[in-house]
Amino acid sequence: MGWKITRLSNETQVNGRTIIRMEATGGGPKSTATNINIGCLTLQAAGIEFIGTPDNQPSICLNYVKN
Secondary structure, three states: OOOHHHHHHHEEEEOHHHHHHHHHHHOOOOOHHHHHHHHHHHHHOEEEEEEEEOEEEEEEEEOOOOO
């Protein structure tokens, strides 16, 4: 989507260092359920569709307009 860490942090109200740590983790992000949920909800509202499951072909579908 072209978002920088600062924008995602502002949109989610999650600390930028937390987002960096979540992105650096292989597999599921190591974070609180609240931070993971708000991140997912924010990305879904922006047009990202999560498909599959964490254990079975996890992926995303991009349905957003870049702004």
